[in-house]
């Protein structure tokens with residue numbers, strides 16, 4: 001039986017690269033996002049690898065939508081081996097100048113999503129006595145920077161969530177890894193006039209996640225920082 005991975009925000013960017021990489025490695029893949037068309041397109045590509053695919057619209061800023069999606073996936077698959085909390089959105093801004101509501105929007109999409117997905121999936125991992133949760137944070141959660149504003153706050157909080165989950169879940173044999181990437185070439189950087197070579201490739205993040213999962217079950221890489229070789233942009 002294939003192993004199962006659930007990737008939030010799986011339709012584009014890092015999430016899409018993860019979905020393709022895991023499908024190529026014969027994992028069954030569950031993905032969610034808001035844009036149905038993009039999900040359906042990717043689902044077709046994933047099925048070419050002869051794996052089971054669940055691709056559903058789910059707005060991860062809505063806890064009820066998350067719970068419904070997770071219930072559906074668990075009803076079909078009974079267990080999830082890997083959860084990748086990847087969905088996120090970037091809005092540049094300064095705390096003192098951002099429009100009201102910016103922090104709420106970013107916290108809902110970037111933090112509460114991971115919080116509710118983890119809550120929804122962890123109990124089945126506890127029952128199985130194994131599991132792996134990856135949280136995709138950012139270097140913006142390690143170091144504040146000009147125009148980082150609420151995005152940076154949401155990623156600092158994500159790192160806090162990773163630490164809390166790790167403490168709670170380690171005695172259940174569930175590994176938690178927080179990955180903090182620098183600039184990864186995705187839609188988030190659309191229009192930026194820099195060569196591809198200045199970015200991390202999304203596929204490299206996928207390879208890292210896959211390889212970490214392949215380490216011995218007693219080994220947990222707790223925090224990983226990944227940067228372009230020339231540093232942050």
Ligand SMILES: NC(=O)c1ccc[n+]([C@@H]2O[C@H](COP(=O)([O-])OP(=O)(O)OC[C@H]3O[C@@H](n4cnc5c(N)ncnc54)[C@H](OP(=O)(O)O)[C@@H]3O)[C@@H](O)[C@H]2O)c1
Nearest residue numbers: 009011012013014033034035059060087088138183184186
């Ligand atoms: N790219 C970078 O340089 C970089 C660096 C560090 C960390 N990160 C983090 O890596 C993660 C992925 O980033 P990315 O660059 O791959 O982003 P992206 O290309 O913009 O893709 C974001 C993905 O998340 C989904 N998504 C966004 N809001 C959502 C919502 N409310 N509900 C459901 N799905 C939602 C998008 O699909 P829909 O729009 O269809 O919903 C899409 O599949 C994010 O957490 C980001 O903060 C990225």
